[in-house]
Amino acid sequence: MENPFEIIIEKLNGIEKRMHSIEIKLNGLENSNYLMDTKQVSEYLKLAVPTIYDKVHKREIPHHKIASKLYFDKKEIDNWILKAKILTKIEINMLAEDYINNNKI
Template structure:
């Protein structure tokens, strides 16, 4: 009969090896596992799928929210997400809900079909 502690030791050794492999693959990128709240232009380019030159154009026209420190541009992830969702295209359900909410706030009765 096999010793249960040997089986546990084997499994722990396998888990340990897997973790070591994962850390060796990640290497120096361990810090980038934690999502940053601030992005530089390269990170933003990857995040949005836009070219850096297009992002520079958006910053020069003050279209995209950004900060500048010296010659470096920085972008706050939450502000970028808000900027992306600013121009939401409304569907029929959104419009109907907005109309009903408007009439409820104004205290008028609204009979839907």
């Protein structure tokens, strides 16, 4: 019968190798300029391709255009999403209080 501790150690080593592999892949994506085409950004944002074209036409989404081909930088798209945050009532009230306190007559 195999030692249960050896089985646990073997499983943990496998998990550690997989996690290391995932970290390498994630760091590679973070540190590189990952470009997506229209179809890829559509899938990434879960929006229809015509919606992406409409946002490009209205200049609502960051993009690059070379020889009528559209490219989207993943970092720019992620930042664009993060900037579209809707404030909570508490955050709005805090901003209002700060404004009132800083702009007294």
